[in-house]
Amino acid sequence: MPSLARSNLNILVAGFGCCKQEIFATQGALYDIQRFGVNFVSTAEDADILVIQGFYNKKGITRVLNIYDRMSSPKWIIAVGSCVLNENLFKLESKLLSQLRNKVAINMYIPGCPPRPEAFIYAILRFSGRD
Secondary structure (H helix, E strand, O other): OOOOOOEEEEEEEEOOOOHHHHHHHHHHOOOOHHOEEEEEHHHHHHHEEEEOOOEHHHHHHHHHHHHHHHHOOOEEEEEEEEHOOOOOOHHHHHHHHHHHHOOOOOOEEEEEOOOOOOHHHHHHHHHHHOO
């Protein structure tokens, strides 16, 4: 686990899928992930963590690698959901995700289909050392 000495953690969520809805639900009043200093950003240059989730095609993998390259160091990748973790109904995607795993290190996996917002918050806090 990284030692994050900063007070805020900026997350960029990439991909399409059900997990994205559960991740963004953590911004609402019920979960309020911002009270832990976790913010969602829309540009790679502002992001500390890239969250990949959902399904990808060739252009999607290229986009993720482009986003990762534009992020400033230190940078991390967290994979969320069964589509990224396991072989799913898109057989071609499994080959593409293997190529992604060979090019960049995925620092944490959060299982589930989709994982609950509580699981996402818990994993982020564990990852940042704030648990």
